[in-house]
Amino acid sequence: MDTENTNTPPVDFIRAIVAEDLKNNKHGGAVVTRFPPEPNGYLHIGHAKAICVDFGIAQENNGVVHLRMDDTNPAKEDIEYVEAIKNDVKWLGFDWGDNLFYASDYYEKLYDCAVELIKRGKAYVCDLSTDEIREYRGTLTEPGRESPYRNRSMEENLDLLARMRNGEFADGAKTLRAKIDMASPNMHMRDPAIYRIKREHHYRTGDKWCIYPMYDFAHCISDSIEGITHSICTLEFEIHRPLYDWFLDVLEMPCHPQQIEFSRLNVTYTVMSKRKLLTLVKENHVNGWDDPRMPTISGMRRRGYTPEAIRAFVGATGITKYNSMSDLSLLEHFQRDDLNKRALRAMAVMNPLKVVITNFPENTTDELDAVNNPEDPAAGSRKVPFTRELYIEKDDFMEEPPKKYFRLAPGQEVRLRYGFFIKCEEVIKDADGNITELRCTYDPATRGGSSPDGRKVKGTIHWVSATHAAKAEARLYNPLFTLENPAESELDFKELLNPDSVQITECLVEPCLQDSKPGSIYQFERVGYFCCDPDSTAEKKVFNRTVGLKDSWAKIQSKGDN
RNA sequence: UGCCCCGUGGUGUAACGGUAGCACAAGUGAUUCUGGUUCAUUUUGUCGAGGUUCAAAUCCUUGCGGGGCAGCCA
Numbered sequence: 170m171d172t173e174n175t176n177t178p179p180v181d182f183i184r185a186i187v188a189e190d191l192k193n194n195k196h197g198g199a200v201v202t203r204f205p206p207e208p209n210g211y212l213h214i215g216h217a218k219a220i221c222v223d224f225g226i227a228q229e230n231n232g233v234v235h236l237r238m239d240d241t242n243p244a245k246e247d248i249e250y251v252e253a254i255k256n257d258v259k260w261l262g263f264d265w266g267d268n269l270f271y272a273s274d275y276y277e278k279l280y281d282c283a284v285e286l287i288k289r290g291k292a293y294v295c296d297l298s299t300d301e302i303r304e305y306r307g308t309l310t311e312p313g314r315e316s317p318y319r320n321r322s323m324e325e326n327l328d329l330l331a332r333m334r335n336g337e338f339a340d341g342a343k344t345l346r347a348k349i350d351m352a353s354p355n356m357h358m359r360d361p362a363i364y365r366i367k368r369e370h371h372y373r374t375g376d377k378w379c380i381y382p383m384y385d386f387a388h389c390i391s392d393s394i395e396g397i398t399h400s401i402c403t404l405e406f407e408i409h410r411p412l413y414d415w416f417l418d419v420l421e422m423p424c425h426p427q428q429i430e431f432s433r434l435n436v437t438y439t440v441m442s443k444r445k446l447l448t449l450v451k452e453n454h455v456n457g458w459d460d461p462r463m464p465t466i467s468g469m470r471r472r473g474y475t476p477e478a479i480r481a482f483v484g485a486t487g488i489t490k491y492n493s494m495s496d497l498s499l500l501e502h503f504q505r506d507d508l509n510k511r512a513l514r515a516m517a518v519m520n521p522l523k524v525v526i527t528n529f530p531e532n533t534t535d536e537l538d539a540v541n542n543p544e545d546p547a548a549g550s551r552k553v554p555f556t557r558e559l560y561i562e563k564d565d566f567m568e569e570p571p572k573k574y575f576r577l578a579p580g581q582e583v584r585l586r587y588g589f590f591i592k593c594e595e596v597i598k599d600a601d602g603n604i605t606e607l608r609c610t611y612d613p614a615t616r617g618g619s620s621p622d623g624r625k626v627k628g629t630i631h632w633v634s635a636t637h638a639a640k641a642e643a644r645l646y647n648p649l650f651t652l653e654n655p656a657e658s659e660l661d662f663k664e665l666l667n668p669d670s671v672q673i674t675e676c677l678v679e680p681c682l683q684d685s686k687p688g689s690i691y692q693f694e695r696v697g698y699f700c701c702d703p704d705s706t707a708e709k710k711v712f713n714r715t716v717g718l719k720d721s722w723a724k725i726q727s728k729g730d731n
Numbered sequence: 732u733g734c735c736c737c738g739u740g741g742u743g744u745a746a747c748g749g750u751a752g753c754a755c756a757a758g759u760g761a762u763u764c765u766g767g768u769u770c771a772u773u774u775u776g777u778c779g780a781g782g783u784u785c786a787a788a789u790c791c792u793u794g795c796g797g798g799g800c801a802g803c804c805a
Contacts, residue, residue, distance in 0.1 A: 181745095185747090205805090207804085207805050209804090209805080239805065241804095241805080242804060242805070245804075245805085298803095299802085302802095302803075303801070303802090306801060307801075308733085308801060309732085309733055309734075309800075309801060310732065310733045311733080312733095313801090340803090343803095344803055346803095353734090354733060354735085355734065355735075355800075356734085356800055357801095362802085362803050364803085365802095365803035366803080367803075381803090383802090383803075383804085383805090384805050385805095387805095388805085404736075404737090404798080405798095405799060405800085405805095406805090407735070407736060407799075407800090408735055408736085408799065408800050410735095411735095430736085432737090432798090437742085443805090485743070485744080485754065485755080486744080487743065488744095489743090489744075490736065490737060491736080491737040491738065491797080491798075492737080492797070492798050492799090493742085493743065494742075495742075495743055495755095496741090496742045496755065496756070498742085498756060499742080499743070499754080499755050499756085501755095502754085502755060503755095505767090505768095509767075509768060510768095514765080540764090543763095543764090543765085543767095543768080544768070544769095573766095575766070576766090584764060585764095586764060586765070587764075588764095617764090618764045626764090627766095628766080629763095629764050629765060629766090630765090631765075692765085692767085694765050694767080695765050695766080696765095718765075718766090718767050718768095719766090719767065719768095720766075720767090721766050721767090722766045723766090724766095725766080
């Protein structure tokens with residue numbers, strides 16, 4: 170029974186195919202998948218989906234996953250990328266065990282297959298140039314013409330291929346082509362090239378080869394060699410499937426994996442094409458592949474995204490066969506969901522406004538208890554120093570507050586988180602009328618945050634001690650990844666990388682953050698989730714904002730404006 | 732205007748001829764020492780037209796719409 174033509178429901182259609190194959194004992198009960206990136210760039214969130222699918226399907230069925238570097242184009246590939254790929258896959262939480270493979274390890278076998286193809290009269294060496302081949306290929310609506318070299322004898326083809334390999338011909342002078350059907354409505358079946366001459370140093374095989382196999386030829390055979398049962402890939406390879414099957418059939422390979430396609434992950438506001446990401450890196454629009462603005466796995470890691478959140482996002486996004494655009498807010502949801510449970514809380518003031526507690530003694534520090542994570546009692550608590558001079562967030566004070574503003578205002582009382590109730594008594598301004606300082610009084614009876622007389626306060630704000638706070642740098646990436654408005658066709662980097670894509674702010678953080686290590690993630694209370702960046706120094710920590718907290722006040726405000 | 736794939740709320744996805752459900756987003760209310768979290772609750776959908784059937788998101792025909800394919804890239 171051909172599972173392909175059975176009416177499987179769209180969701181989990183891959184699972185359905187695998188289950189059917191298992192039921193029919195198609196591969197002797199085995200499930201072997203593979204994740205086959207080309208090491209020509211860093212992995213991005215789109216690859217995360219492929220990784221989750223490949224590993225997920227295997228794990229569900231007690232199968233194995235091969236990590237295979239699809240390195241058949243020496244011009245683009247590099248060892249740096251293979252290391253990054255391994256690192257990122259591991260970080261995402263997947264383990265390929267000993268099953269690390271390289272297509273370049275199969276070059277000899279692939280060559281033998283090419284010879285075999287010639288012997289079976291299914292391939293020929295063609296002398297047409299690139300332009301001529303294109304011309305002979307025909308168009309989408311017209312059939313192509315056969316190459317004048319199509320009917321060379323087997324002996325001549327064998328000899329020519331051997332000489333191609335020996336480097337007797339110039340780059341591009343000849344190609345080995347599959348002999349299929351120049352009139353096929355599928356352009357990929359019109360005698361596709363399977364070997365090209367390319368004198369390029371390969372990062373693994375060096376200069377051993379001057380001919381390299383093409384994807385369509387190398388991929389199916391690599392799959393077959395490795396005993397892959399289900400070759401899962403993205404939709405754009407759908408039209409390649411007849412060719413995938415053709416090679417394996419003609420060569421009568423003992424293992425014939427089934428290629429299954431699903432749709433790529435697309436996320437709003439982000440550009441996923443490796444070519445574009447490479448351009449961003451190469452032209453220094455960003456600071457490398459792991460720039461926190463990049464939608465790469467390494468960029469997201471540096472930004473503070475967690476593997477758990479990414480996996481949950483990918484899981485929620487589903488597997489289908491139609492192109493879709495997933496909302497970034499879904500990713501952010503899973504990120505908040507994960508971090509809310511795990512991230513330690515800390516107080517950090519992004520835009521400081523000085524507050525003097527006039528009735529608090531000078532040169533005195535009160536050590537207050539602060540809960541590290543209200544969602545996780547096991548996270549314990551810490552001491553936060555409270556002094557006469559503090560900083561609060563500028564936004565947390567309004568001289569003329571609109572209705573429903575719960576924070577500090579002249580004569581109004583708020584709670585300092587884990588601290589005291591304070592009341593604003595006086596607003597100090599400079600000559601230009603800018604607010605420079607607030608003079609407040611505190612209620613000593615409210616130590617810890619609640620009043621013995623049962624008095625309620627609507628707002629709770631965050632703060633740091635002016636004498637104990639540490640200076641830090643906050644990097645706010647807005648709104649997300651690289652792009653404000655990803656163009657589909659060509660990149661206009663000036664427009665894409667809006668000037669606000671990084672906003673660097675000096676901020677003040679509570680002293681405990683001096684000990685934070687790169688990679689550690691905090692929730693700055695009422696501000697957002699921040700990840701300590703490797704750029705941090707001993708004196709000054711750098712924090713990348715992962716994602717902000719939900720802000721219902723912004724909504725209230727914007728509604729008021731309308 | 733060739734061939735292939737695909738159309739379910741704003742978005743992403745379920746429902747193998749039998750009650751169109753879930754999540755995100757949005758709205759409302761409650762709780763809260765984070766305007767966070769949590770809880771409750773509301774709104775919005777089968778691309779159109781025919782057909783088969785007791786019954787269609789599902790099967791058929793057709794129209795419309797979206798995507799892919801003319802690298803010696805993967």
